[in-house]
Amino acid sequence: MANIKSAKKRILVNRTKAARNKAIKSAVKTSMKKVEAAVANKDKAAAEVALKDAVSTISKATSKGVYHKNNCARKVARLAKAVNSID
Template structure:
């Protein structure tokens, strides 16, 4: 347990950051799941639109330090190739 005032403050800050990061991570996963569902349904228009909506969300996670840049690039690359394959 935190004893010093500084460590108590850090514990409070960590709780807040954890809540914010958890919400962001969940939001990113939701956008990626929408792309996956559109791909599974075979609807290319919906998949393209979902991918366009997911990309800035994923990149926002990169800029916030939630996702590594290469991880985001890999996810976008794999999803976009799967969307192209629908046609």
């Protein structure tokens, strides 16, 4: 454990931020899984609704600095491509 006051504070702040980032990443993964499940069931209507929610969640994560913008764009593009591949 650190002895310096500022180092102790950094440890506490880093724990808080790590927990926040973990929660946001988990929400993104869950929303992506919902889209992938709808695509697997070939349910275009449900997939489009889930895609809209997933894009929103991913964009919020990017704006909060959890993901890089290119990572966000890649995730959204892959999900959109999967949804558009449904007949």
